[in-house]
Structures are given as C-alpha cells and as structure tokens.
Amino acid sequence: MLFLIHVSAVSFMFRYGGADTDEGYAGMNTSDGGFLAGGIWGSYGANGDFGIVKYDRLGVLVFGKSLGTSAEDRAYGLVETSSGYVLAGRTLSSSGNGGYDGLVVMLNVSGNFQWAKFVGTNLNDYPYWVVEDNDGNILAAGYSVSFGNGIWLFKMDNSGNLLWSRSYEYGDASIAREVRVDANGKYILAGRVGSGSNYDGLVLRVDNSGTPLWSLRMDLGGEERIFSVSQTPSGEICAAGYTNVDGDYDILVLRMDTLGNVLWVRKVGGSSDDQAFGVAASSDDGCVVVGYTFSYSHDFLGFEDAIIFKLDASGNLVWARIFWGENFGDVGNSVHRASDDGFLVVGNSYKLVGFSTVSDWFIVKFLADGTVCSDQYASISPTITTPSYTTDNTLPTFNDRTSSTGLIDVSLTVQTLPQDTVIFCTPLGQNDELDVEERGTCASSGRILEVFTTDGRRYRSIDEAPRGVLLLRTERGWRMYLKR
Template identity: 30%
Template sequence: MKKLLFILITINCFAQAPAVEWLKTYGGSEGDTSYSIIQTNDGGYISCGYTTSCDGDIVGNHSCGEGNADLLVFKIDVTGSVQWTKSIGGTGTDFARSIVQLNDGNYVIGGTASSNDGDITNNDGHGDFLAVKIDQTGNILWQKTYGGSGVEEAAHLEKTTDNGFIMCGLTTSSNNGDVSGAHGDYDFWVAKIDNQGTLQWQKALGGSNGDQAKCVIQDTDGGYIVAGYTTSSDGDVTSMQGCYDAWIVKLTPTGQIQWQKSLGDNGCEMIRSIRKTPDNGFIAFGHKGYKAWVVKLTADANIEWQKTYGGTQLQNAESISLTPDGGYIFCGNTFSSNGDLLNIPGNGKAWIVKLDAAGIIQWQKKIGGSDDDYFNSIMPTADGGYIVSGEAFSSDGDITASHGYIDFLMVKLAPDPLSNATFQYENLVVFLNPTTNLLDVKTPNNDIIDQVLITDLSGKTIIRQTQNTNLINTQNLASGIYFLQATSNHKTYQTKFIKQ
C-alpha cells in the first residue's frame, strides 16, 4: 500500500502594492537624514531632519569642520525636484524631528538644539527643545529654545487648535530653567507654546527611572495624548511589567494628568507614533520586542486589538498614518525575510505595510539596497498615493544615486489600488467633493446637525463647528484628504472628502 505524503506550504498572499512613481536621494558627502515629511499646500513636499554635510545639495551648514549637525529642511516639488534647502543651527549639534505647515503657508519646525551661536540663541543647557518658524522660502521668522541645565531632546511637534504648538520629548534637568516637576533619571517633557513661540506651560511626567515621550497629539476635547515608554513603576506611573512598557498619558488642555496607562507584558514595548481615529479612539504604533506592534485603543486607552508584524530578525517601527479607506499604513525598517516577510519581493530593508481597519496586512513593500536603509515618516497624498521619507545608506538596488555616507531618502508611491477613490458616503451627503471652498453637509433625513468635526489623516482636529453646520468653509484647509464626522440627534455619521 502506498503512503501519501502531504506537505503544507505557507504562502503570504497580499494585494498588489502601489508602484514607485519616483525615488530620490538628496544630500552631501557625509550624513543626511529625514525624520519627517508632509505634503504642502502647493502639492509638493517638505521634509526635515539633519545634515553633517557641507557640499552637494547642502548649503550653509554652520557646523562645517566641527563634526556636528545642522537642522536641515528640504522643499521639493510634486516630482521630487529640489526647490530650496535650508540649514539652521550653530556649531553644536542641532536637528529637526517634525515640521508642520500653517494656514499662511509658512512652517514651524520642532527639534533639538545644543548650539548657542549661529541661528540659535539662549540655549539653557546641553540640549534644548527648539521651535523655528520659517517662511515659504526658508527664511527664519523666529526661533525659540526651551529647557533647563540638563538635556532636553524633542521627539515631536504638532499644531494645536488655538494656533499654537505642543512639543514632547525628554528632560534630564532637575527643576531649573523652564523645567519643573521632574521625577527621575529622565522624564517625559511636554511644552505648550503659543503662535509666537512663547512658552505657555510645561509638564514633566514619569517616575524615578527613565521615561521618554515619543509622540503627542491633541484630543478632540482640547487635551493632549502623549505616548512613549517608561522604565518606572512609581511617581506618575502606576505599573510597569517588563524591561520597559509603552506608556500613554492623557493631559487636560492646561497640562494636568487626566489618566495614564501602561501597555505591555514582561517584554519590551514602546510607542513611537499615535493617531486619533474617527471613532474617537487611537491607533498606536511602536515595537514589542523585535516586532513592529500596532494597538487599536478606545478613547480611554483600553485595548480593542493588537497585532505584531515582521519576522525573526529586528523590525524598527517609526510612523503610522490613517488611510482614506479606513485602514492604516506604517513604515520603518526590517532585517527579516521570514514570517510576514516571506516571499516579499525586494532586497531592501526600508519597509512599508498597509493594514485594513482590523490590522490585517493588505500589502507591503521593501525598498532599498544591500545596506541598511530606513523609512521614518509616511503620509497619504492628495492623489491617493503615499509620500515616505527616511535615510539611505545603500548605493545599489533601488538606490540609483548616492551622494555620500547617508542620504535623505524620499519615495512617492502611486495611488493605492485599495483606496476607495469614489468615496461611498456612509449615510452622510456631502456636496462639492472634491471641494475648494465650501462643503454642503446633510444627513439622510435632513436632520439638524449639532456638530461637525473635521480631522486630517493624522487624527488632528482641524475644524469643530457647532453653528451653521450644514455649510463648512474649507478655504483655509491645506490640500489633502480629510475625515468629516457629524453628530445629529445622538447619532454619529462619518465620511471623507478631498480638499483641492
């Protein structure tokens, strides 16, 4: 009698990933890294990070010959061609982590400064939070530093609904300078500033060990969500189970703790990026051990679901954004070729993953060459595609032009075939979509709308309107995709629209 041998073969089956429209590297002969990229009102893009180069695309580096870094801004057009660059800093090490565009077309950059010369004035310690406002061609309008006698390192800056800004990172200062309420080795540090860069309030959060904030967003009630990691189990932190835990803190609009939660087990967990979701919850992204980790949370940070992604080697998790189809997209870096990465084409290590609303992988893409390339920032674009930026160490594979040791890396992906480009309105009628100036909003039964809430793809509240709610002025919105939520008779309706 013959025996039949059955062999089970596991194959990852995913949708087709969008094609690369263009891939560009920028920089000089030394190190150039992009930490953040956004689409601008003119349809192009702006990115920020740091440079140690003094040649190539880099002009005006203040730390040439010093071995340090300048904050670097790159403005490119819709095809990736350079329109202008700006190096900001002094003879110390200065770098940017975030950039936002204002309604007037100007920009505000958040980062860290250790210089006390050149463009940087009044550094209080070994490193300070830095906020810089520049105009549409990169000229400095104002710059401010914040901190104490220790080290302050900024991780993130966001616009706020009062036209100011919120920043987060870490502080090692011991209750001096701008810092008060410090707890331990290093703390979460949150700084609220107005539209001129004046410090309005600050808050140190944590326990007796090390705690570092990685991201901050404004909540719909005007408060703030700050997330990162903690190694403490005292002070503001009520529990910590592993080598470090992800830690989320909800602050009131004036910086008082409303609630805090630790997430994790006996391993190592960190949140690097968090976004507000249309259901009033949050999507958090970071790492759990060696794997990328996505956690869907309710409004009070209870876990709805969580999933890890990657293979048996290291995955670096950097940034997550909402997508127009109700899903998510994240980026980072992977050294794996098994697990979720089995049979994924490409030899690069810079990594993009598209998820549906339940966290199931829809497609993923690896880009780069034989060296260690990273993606640090990703955002959907107005055409239904994506813009992603990071750093390229490679000079082969997908990286066809290399300027030096590390280059700014920017990639534009074509419109996503999974994107719901026709926008099936969910029981909410929106006229003039895409729109330029006005949106006419109606419920199915023409009920009175109590409130309209408009958020961008990062989850940030852009418009909250409680009067004349059927007609929304969108003239001052930047081009892009937005979520609209309308409340009527205790019912909530949601849809999406495009601002051209």
C-alpha cells in the first residue's frame, strides 16, 4: 500500500513545554509551507528566554531553540524576513542600556543564531511586536518610559542596524501592542492610551518614515484596550481587544476604513470575563478573533477556555468555538491566516505540575471553517451587541528619537530544545490522500487497528514500527503520528 499525502488543508493541536511556565505569543505560516511559533521559555532558559519552534507543513517539528542572556528575556513578536526569522521582546540584562531594553534576534531559516541587538535607553523600553516592511526592513513597536511614556516605533535593516526611532505621545501613557504593514506600505499600530483604569483603545496609522497619518481613540465609557489589528482583502481594518463598560470584561471588535472612520463596533461576551488578544482577516473579507472566555468555558471547575470566532464583513457572527488542553485554563494570544485559508493560533495551555499551575505553548491549526483535528473543542453561540462609543482623532506628539536610542551588539546563549511536543491530535486535514481507495480525516483518539509507514509497510503496533512519520488506522479514522 502506497500512501500519497497531498495536503491542501491541515489541522493540528500541539502543546509544547516543560516543568516551568512557557508562554506562546506569536505564530505564522512560513514561505516553505511550514509553521513558526515564538514566545517565552521558562523551562529551558535562565530566568526565561526567547523561544522559537518550527514545524513543517504536516505539523512535524523541525527545530526548537531557546535564546537568551543570563537575565530575564521575554519574546512577544515573531516574523519571517527575507534573511530568516526575527524575534523581538524585552530583556533585563545588565549588559544593556539600562532597565528593560528591547531585544531583537535574527536566526537563519535553519534556526541558527545570526545576530542580536539591545535597543533602548537607560529606562524601560521594549517592543511587543515585529514585522518586515515592503523594503525588507524590520519594524518593531512597543513602549518607552524615556520617550514620554509613549508608543515607541523603530526600524532596523536586516543586519540589525538602526535606521530610525520614533515616539508618539498622547499626554497619558500609551503602548503599542502590535504593528502591521498595510497594502499601501504604511504602518498600522494597535494599543491603548490612558492612565489608571481609564484607558481608551487606540489605532494609529503612520507612513513609512513614521509620520502620523491618522489616530483613533475608542471609548465605550469603561476600560478599553486594543491588542491586535489586521487589514482585510478589501483594504478595511479590523481591530480587537476588550472593554469592561458593563462591569465584566467583554471582547471588543471594530472595523474601520483606510482613513480611520469607524464602520461598526461589536461587543462579544457573556456573564463573566472574556478578552481578545489577536485578530486576522479572513480571505472572504471577514475577521477571526482569538482570546479567552470564562462565560462559555466547558470546564466545570471554572477555568477559562481559549476562544476563536469569525465575524463577516458586516459584523455578523459566522461561527464560534472554544478549545482547551488539560482543563486548567487556556488562552489564545495571536492568530494568523495560513496559506490554506485556515488559522494558526498560538497561546498558553495551563497544567498542574506538583502543586503549581504552569503553562505550555498551545499551538493550534484550525481549518477555514473553524474546525480542528481534535475532540477538545466545541461550538458556542456568544452574545453579540452593538455598543455606543465616542472617538477622538487627535494626532499624537511625534518625535524623532534616533539619536537617543542606544544599540548594543550582544551574544546570546542558544540551546536546542528537547523533541517532546505533546500531540493532542494529528496533522491530517481535508483532502489528504491516503491511498486510491481510502480517504479520511484525522481522529484524536480510538483504538489503533493498523500502523503503516509512509512507504506502505504495515505493522501491528507503534512499538514494532520504525521511528519517523507513521499513519495509524484507528476506530475513529486515520491519524498521523511522529515516533521519535
């Protein structure tokens, strides 16, 4: 029997982590058809390190690396560039400029370290997100105490040289949690502005030299924060975060045109706290949002579930799901539309180690219809309302901070991570050809009936089969298994 695996759409659910807290924050499709995830390793580094994992197109682990100093290092953003993979976040290293510094790290496509830079001042400065612009440069956005407690945006070339550094100040403290490059090569930032508990959600668009074009502050009358932004195929902009205007937190989703005019606003949630941290445009001009929900959790113990839902271009619900790992809480931190029009979600899945709760990376690939290769998800029908709001379009004070931004070369400790991915289900998806007669989708459990290698050799059990990718025929369908 010869197995022909022609994958047009793939789904999987993985957990990756150790005995300490590991947090996944960013993910994306790579140009070779694989998947990339980045975040924080607490289990494999000193005081927490940058972490990155690479999977091939079937969800098989290619490499995992931790990179860091001897101090606390936390990666939040990840991007593939023309030169490799870039991670960005913060470090408390005493070798930096002082306080928290930005830390930007470049690896080649094989996961080998290329260079790293401390970026910042003698106070706390760090980026939350990183992208590549249309000129092949690296763009990172975050926050700087030194620069008026304001939004900080800086650009580097692919060798790590600083091209410019800008700040955007609103009078109150402001933070950018994400930056995206739009279809016209301009930059769109998502974040919040305010002080105490009086925050407004913020979307800011600047040109490719960093000059502000428009600004939108969104106020529903409570605490509003925007964490993520994405441009749809039609050019409109979706943003997602949360609000507590009605007491408990609800998910906040808004849609704007390219001039920053609000088209619609939706509040999504139930009777408990629900928050969103990521949004990605769908190929049909809708938007997909991820975060967590207490209101619709399946867990009788009361822990939160990760949530993913889709709204169409008019703000109507298309589908909504909850998904979970070990039943100690789960969060979706980011979502990326994959090349097969499905969605890659990266987040945290909490577990019990001894008497402590720690988290693993939670890496989930959904199909375009919001289904996933697992029995650990369920459909829900969240309440969606249209809230009242006010906006403020005042532009921030804009400053060039290039001359006062320090840049220091740094050598990091690099470790290859153990190959201990926990596979909740298999990476078989829609239209996977198993042979000329049998077609199937994945199954997450069930008694194993037969075991095959990809060249058609048959075994009675996994123990008898050689190491590598195996195809299992189970009571519930076909599944793929990686034997190490």
